[in-house]
Amino acid sequence: MEQSIKAKFTGALIGGAIGDAFGAPMEGNSMENIKSVYGDALKMISGRYTDDTEMMIGVAESLIENRGFNGEDMAAKFIRNYHARRGYGPGSKEALRRIREGASWEEASGKLFGGKGSYGNGAAMRIAPVGVFYYDDTDKLREIAYKASHITHSHELGKEGAALQAFSIALAVTGIEKEVMLHELKKFVRSELYKEKIRKIEALLAKESDKKEIIFELGNGEEAFNSVPTAIYSFLRFNSFKDAVVYAVSLGGDTDTIGAMTGAINGAYYGEGGVPVEWAEKLEEGKKGRSYIRWLGEELYRIKLKLMQESS
Ligand code: AR6
Ligand code: MG
Numbered sequence: 650m651e652q653s654i655k656a657k658f659t660g661a662l663i664g665g666a667i668g669d670a671f672g673a674p675m676e677g678n679s680m681e682n683i684k685s686v687y688g689d690a691l692k693m694i695s696g697r698y699t700d701d702t703e704m705m706i707g708v709a710e711s712l713i714e715n716r717g718f719n720g721e722d723m724a725a726k727f728i729r730n731y732h733a734r735r736g737y738g739p740g741s742k743e744a745l746r747r748i749r750e751g752a753s754w755e756e757a758s759g760k761l762f763g764g765k766g767s768y769g770n771g772a773a774m775r776i777a778p779v780g781v782f783y784y785d786d787t788d789k790l791r792e793i794a795y796k797a798s799h800i801t802h803s804h805e806l807g808k809e810g811a812a813l814q815a816f817s818i819a820l821a822v823t824g825i826e827k828e829v830m831l832h833e834l835k836k837f838v839r840s841e842l843y844k845e846k847i848r849k850i851e852a853l854l855a856k857e858s859d860k861k862e863i864i865f866e867l868g869n870g871e872e873a874f875n876s877v878p879t880a881i882y883s884f885l886r887f888n889s890f891k892d893a894v895v896y897a898v899s900l901g902g903d904t905d906t907i908g909a910m911t912g913a914i915n916g917a918y919y920g921e922g923g924v925p926v927e928w929a930e931k932l933e934e935g936k937k938g939r940s941y942i943r944w945l946g947e948e949l950y951r952i953k954l955k956l957m958q959e960s961s
Contacts, residue, residue: 656920657822658781658953659946662709664890664916665777665909666702666942667928672898672908673699676736680860680869680901691895696931700735701909704775706937708797709945712778716952718793724754724800730937736905738871740767744801758803766803770873772811773798774906777913779811780818782949785957787837790815802873809840810873814910817881821917827885834881846878854885860900869902876903880910890915890923921946 674694675683683691707726715722728749731737737745740761747757761767772794779797783790794812802808816837820830831854835847849866867882868875883897890912897911898904916924921943932939 653920654822655947655950656922657917658950659943660916660919660921660924661777661781661818661822661913662705662916662942662946662949663921663929663932663939664924665705665913666698666939667693667916667924667932668894668897668908668910668912669701669774669905670696670698670932671894671912671928672904672906673697675898675901675904678901678904680864680899683899683901683904689899691898693928693931696933698735698933699905700737700741700771701774701906702942703730703732703735703937704741704771705777705909706730706942706945708775709778709949712782713945713948713952716956718796720754720796720800723797724748724757727800738767738769738771740769741771741801748800754800758799758801761803766807767801768804768806768810768873769802769871770807770810770876770903770906770910772802772807773814773873773877774909776811776815777818777917778945778949780815780913781822781917781946782953783815784819784822787816787819790819791837806840806842807873809838809843810877813838813843814877814880814913817884817914818917821884821914824918830885842874843878846874850878850882850885853882864900864902869900869904869907871903871906876907877910880907880914883907883911884914884918890919891925891928 671693707730711723711726744758779794791812794815795808798808798811838844867879883893887893893915894912898908
């Protein structure tokens with residue numbers, strides 16, 4: 650595994666955190682609102698990340714400590730890192746509350762939304778560490794993405810969205826050509842809803858599409874199926890981290906999460922070197938700030954390398 654892969658691991662994590670912080674101040678605004686208030690040249694206003702990154706940190710910490718997946722521990726990491734002011738989704742908040750009060754990580758999420766479970770994007774927004782750590786093993790990646798999602802999101806569409814986001818990150822780590830990527834994504838997805846979304850991404854990329862059309866066809870909401878495809882589209886359409894993230898956030902809606910997911914795929918593709926320095930410097934520092942997030946990426950890489958050496 651070459652050295653450049655390490656920059657892709659750290660790029661995915663730092664890139665996700667930056668996309669999250671970049672989009673956070675605009676969360677819940679419409680595309681029109683963002684344009685009239687901030688104009689076209691969006692800037693990083695605050696470096697403060699949200700629940701997306703706080704949970705992504707928990708995923709990384711748990712994978713590192715256990716050299717792989719451990720559901721009970723990952724749930725404990727979510728609970729330990731939890732700060733209500735980071736803005737958690739109601740479903741995730743409730744699942745974590747149940748676990749804190751004694752429910753097992755396997756059962757807590759199943760009771761949400763009338764027993765259907767959540768299909769929110771809260772599992773996909775935090776999945777970057779799974780995407781990089783299992784980038785070379787698609788079956789394992791799917792299995793772990795599903796399990797890591799299940800802690801808070803038991804609905805199939807929530808899990809599939811997280812797996813699709815993780816797989817996009819994995820493909821980005823391998824440096825696959827963008828045209829080939831769509832083909833691989835098509836083969837990967839299982840549910841008809843996501844298959845249809847991938848077909849739409851392809852059709853929208855093939856022509857001049859305006860923002861309204863992207864929002865209508867792909868979505869900008871809190872549901873995994875209305876945001877993961879939008880992040881993938883934003884990545885595929887542009888040739889730089891900056892352009893992709895600015896575009897994704899300019900669509901409005903769930904801007905922090907669509908920003909986080911777009912940032913993670915782009916960071917995995919271009920590596921940490923592709924992340925604008927002025928944005929990276931603005932990302933919050935402190936106990937679990939940018940230096941710590943970079944270190945988590947480095948640790949994931951170090952352990953991955955070791956596991957690969959041990960198994961060869
Ligand atoms: N039926 C109806 N609506 C649903 C269902 C369902 N089965 N599942 C989800 N929703 P949630 P998250 C809707 O609460 O995914 C934060 O700001 C419902 O409106 O599980 O962890 C994050 O930063 C629900 O409230 O939260 C993300 O941006 C919403 O989807 C965002 O919230 C989100 O599902 C999602 O976080
Ligand atoms: Mg958030």
